[in-house]
Amino acid sequence: MTADSDPIQVPGAPASEPPAVDEPTRPRGPLPPKPDQSGPDTYTPTGAVTATPRDAVAQQGERLTTAQGLPLRDTDHSLKAGRRGPVLLQDHHLREKITHFDHERIPERVVHARGAAAHGTFVANGEAAAYTRAAFLKPGAVTETFVRFSTVLGSRGSADTVRDTRGFATKFYTSEGVYDLVGNNIPVFFIQDAIKFPDIIHAGKPHPDREIPQAQSAHDTFWDFVSLHTEAQHHTMWNMSDRALPRSYRMMQGFGIHTFRLINEEGVTTLVKFHWRPRLGTHGLTWEEAQLIAGKDPDFHRRDLADAIEAGAFPEWDFGIQVFPDTEDQLFHGIDLLDPTKIVPEELAPVKVVGTMTLDRNPSNYFAETEQVAFHPGHLVPGIDVTSDPLLQGRLFSYLDTQITRLGGPNFAQLPINRPHAEINDMLRDGMHQTAVHSGVAPYHPNSLDGGCPFPAMVTGGAERGATHDDGAFVDVPQHLAEDVVTREQPASFDDHFSQARLFYRSLTPVEQLHVKQAYAFELGKVYEQAITERQLRCLANIDAELCGFVAEQLGLPAPAPTEQVPDSEPSPALRMVTGDRWPVSGRQVGIVVDDETDAAAVASARETLHAAGVTPLVVAPHGGTIGGVPVQRSFHTATSVELDAVIVLAPAVDPRVLELLREAFRHDKAIGVATEAQALLADVAIPPTAPGLVTGDTAAVVGGVLDLLPSHRVWERELV
Numbered sequence: 001m002t003a004d005s006d007p008i009q010v011p012g013a014p015a016s017e018p019p020a021v022d023e024p025t026r027p028r029g030p031l032p033p034k035p036d037q038s039g040p041d042t043y044t045p046t047g048a049v050t051a052t053p054r055d056a057v058a059q060q061g062e063r064l065t066t067a068q069g070l071p072l073r074d075t076d077h078s079l080k081a082g083r084r085g086p087v088l089l090q091d092h093h094l095r096e097k098i099t100h101f102d103h104e105r106i107p108e109r110v111v112h113a114r115g116a117a118a119h120g121t122f123v124a125n126g127e128a129a130a131y132t133r134a135a136f137l138k139p140g141a142v143t144e145t146f147v148r149f150s151t152v153l154g155s156r157g158s159a160d161t162v163r164d165t166r167g168f169a170t171k172f173y174t175s176e177g178v179y180d181l182v183g184n185n186i187p188v189f190f191i192q193d194a195i196k197f198p199d200i201i202h203a204g205k206p207h208p209d210r211e212i213p214q215a216q217s218a219h220d221t222f223w224d225f226v227s228l229h230t231e232a233q234h235h236t237m238w239n240m241s242d243r244a245l246p247r248s249y250r251m252m253q254g255f256g257i258h259t260f261r262l263i264n265e266e267g268v269t270t271l272v273k274f275h276w277r278p279r280l281g282t283h284g285l286t287w288e289e290a291q292l293i294a295g296k297d298p299d300f301h302r303r304d305l306a307d308a309i310e311a312g313a314f315p316e317w318d319f320g321i322q323v324f325p326d327t328e329d330q331l332f333h334g335i336d337l338l339d340p341t342k343i344v345p346e347e348l349a350p351v352k353v354v355g356t357m358t359l360d361r362n363p364s365n366y367f368a369e370t371e372q373v374a375f376h377p378g379h380l381v382p383g384i385d386v387t388s389d390p391l392l393q394g395r396l397f398s399y400l401d402t403q404i405t406r407l408g409g410p411n412f413a414q415l416p417i418n419r420p421h422a423e424i425n426d427m428l429r430d431g432m433h434q435t436a437v438h439s440g441v442a443p444y445h446p447n448s449l450d451g452g453c454p455f456p457a458m459v460t461g462g463a464e465r466g467a468t469h470d471d472g473a474f475v476d477v478p479q480h481l482a483e484d485v486v487t488r489e490q491p492a493s494f495d496d497h498f499s500q501a502r503l504f505y506r507s508l509t510p511v512e513q514l515h516v517k518q519a520y521a522f523e524l525g526k527v528y529e530q531a532i533t534e535r536q537l538r539c540l541a542n543i544d545a546e547l548c549g550f551v552a553e554q555l556g557l558p559a560p561a562p563t564e565q566v567p568d569s570e571p572s573p574a575l576r577m578v579t580g581d582r583w584p585v586s587g588r589q590v591g592i593v594v595d596d597e598t599d600a601a602a603v604a605s606a607r608e609t610l611h612a613a614g615v616t617p618l619v620v621a622p623h624g625g626t627i628g629g630v631p632v633q634r635s636f637h638t639a640t641s642v643e644l645d646a647v648i649v650l651a652p653a654v655d656p657r658v659l660e661l662l663r664e665a666f667r668h669d670k671a672i673g674v675a676t677e678a679q680a681l682l683a684d685v686a687i688p689p690t691a692p693g694l695v696t697g698d699t700a701a702v703v704g705g706v707l708d709l710l711p712s713h714r715v716w717e718r719e720l721v
């Protein structure tokens with residue numbers, strides 16, 4: 001809503017009244033935001049679109065009541081014996097209000113505590129129907145989804161832009177029950193066996209003595225673990241790349257990581273890996289930018305996702321599968337499909353797109369939806385099954401177990417956000433927070449009292465009920481056991497820990513490799529114990545000599561020699577983020593620096609052109625309010641380069657904060673447009689007039705030039721000169 005539009009009307013409120021600042025005594029619409037805090041023009045009020053169906057019982061009407069519905073006259077003063085007290089125990093409203101408040105928090109997730117989520121829709125194109133009988137993957141099937149993105153290590157209040165893997169968990173509310181794909185933005189995992197999960201997390205979380213550092217991998221225990229459990233080296237290499245610093249949740253790939261088994265209508269099985277591909281491309285922040293944002297806007301990713309959806313810039317992902325034959329050995333080109341520390345390069349198995357997801361609705365209540373959503377890799381639908389990947393097998397236990405503690409009992413599936421959109425007829429009863437009022441007397445099977453209901457498909461009723469394979473039941477696929485010994489051993493193929501770390505590093509472009517090298521130098525530079533640093537350098541020596549040499553030099557240590565013969569493989573260009581492609585710029589933010597003298601018509605036309613391109617312009621001025629009638633979104637006090645994808649300077653503003661903004665934008669490889677009248681500034685910030693990614697000229701030329709540079713994400717040439 002813009003500043004000058006009418007206040008939102010609530011039912012029963014007088015038709016129109018001026019915004020009041022006094023305490024309201026009768027219902028009316030919310031106050032409009034200040035001009036400098038209102039969103040850009042493309043924003044729309046969310047009220048109508050965020051109403052969540054299916055959770056009817058929430059704060060209706062205008063009268064304040066207790067939890068029992070008793071109307072209240074006063075919620076600001078305790079009941080006292082006389083004006084000066086003491087307070088009386090009989091004040092039930094006081095006790096109810098404070099008791100409820102005391103219990104408002106629930107335990108945060110032991111991992112992935114920090115997250116942001118959105119509702120969406122998945123539309124299948126039918127390409128998967130040959131491999132799976134899953135109804136939501138049939139041609140044209142439309143399925144509601146809820147996606148929660150997260151960091152792994154940080155607490156609930158930690159910063160968004162830390163160096164970390166990101167969770168990408170999707171709940172599909174299919175006609176056959178809930179299907180959860182609980183993935184990450186990195187296609188491999190740290191460990192091969194779930195039994196080590198508590199260990200890697202203990203190592204990654206803050207040190208137990210002082211509880212520092214928060215949400216970081218740059219500390220001794222993390223590097224101790226990954227250098228001792230060398231299977232973690234591949235994932236760690238991804239963590240040192242810009243994949244671990246996403247520009248936006250909207251610009252992240254997602255991966256199911258494990259190999260899953262699909263079953264088609266004929267019962268034929270296929271092995272697959274799942275991929276999410278963002279239509280906006282996969283893009284990162286620079287490390288310095290990520291660190292600055294962690295202080296300036298710790299909610300950066302959360303805000304970016306919500307703002308983009310509110311502005312109508314709905315993020316989209318194509319959903320794809322890599323398909324492998326379900327052979328006895330479960331190997332593909334020698335790669336063990338059960339090893340979650342290995343990828344299958346897309347050059348060997350291309351990703352086949354099977355549908356598209358659009359996120360188009362923000363949650364209306366963080367706690368009810370984003371916090372209480374409960375994912376589980378074992379929430380499967382007919383046509384999709386697990387494999388024996390030992391990491392996945394352990395996960396099948398962990399998620400249900402953790403939800404019972406986190407959500408206070410076994411009935412969390414009844415919470416609105418977790419409720420399937422398919423019919424439920426279970427025989428689960430009672431328990432903490434039971435909200436269903438079950439009828440009938442026989443929650444067991446078989447029974448002769450409740451009419452025999454509910455019947456398992458294919459078993460009871462059989463032919464009379466027409467129950468067949470297609471009756472909608474989940475059918476367990478018979479599996480051959482490879483060996484008939486009980487053992488704690490793993491296959492020999494799991495012992496290759498370095499070849500794919502090398503494959504990933506050598507597949508990157510020079511600028512991406514530079515960032516990886518700098519990341520290792522930074523992280524290992526934070527490790528106190530030299531023995532750990534040296535052990536990690538020995539791992540790097542087995543991966544790539546040049547990488548190892550760079551990092552060793554930065555640390556002032558000798559580069560060790562390799563200790564293993566590591567096989568080479570063909571580089572996989574599909575692993576690069578810097579591709580030379582041009583990507584949609586929808587939802588990108590561009591700052592327009594102006595002052596009181598700037599031609600208002602030029603500012604208006606710059607904003608219009610940017611809007612028309614789907615970009616959000618943010619007018620940056622010496623003060624809030626308006627400039628020539630144009631609303632100001634950021635004053636020099638609140639503006640920061642790191643929330644902008646590009647900067648356009650229309651005013652010769654020599655304010656030191658603007659100069660710093662320009663220096664940072666330049667250092668972070670962002671497109672910069674400087675109008676002729678402001679060009680003298682360039683000398684102040686030591687940006688050469690011929691610098692790559694710098695556009696000068698009149699307003700139209702600089703806006704056009706910046707819009708031409710934005711689709712490439714960054715001006716990488718600046719880093720490689």
Ligand code: HDD
Pocket residue numbers: 109110111112115148149150166167168169182183184189193194195197198256257258340373374375391394395398399400402403
């Ligand atoms: Fe996990 C949460 C992803 C291995 C145990 N995991 C969690 C979330 C994501 C992942 C995205 C957050 C879900 C949400 O937004 O609510 N986890 C992964 C991936 C893994 C993986 C991609 C490997 C391929 N996880 C893994 C293992 C274990 C766990 C091996 C335990 C043996 N994960 C959990 C958990 C969490 C969780 C403790 C914490 C909160 C929750 O489940 O609901 O059960």
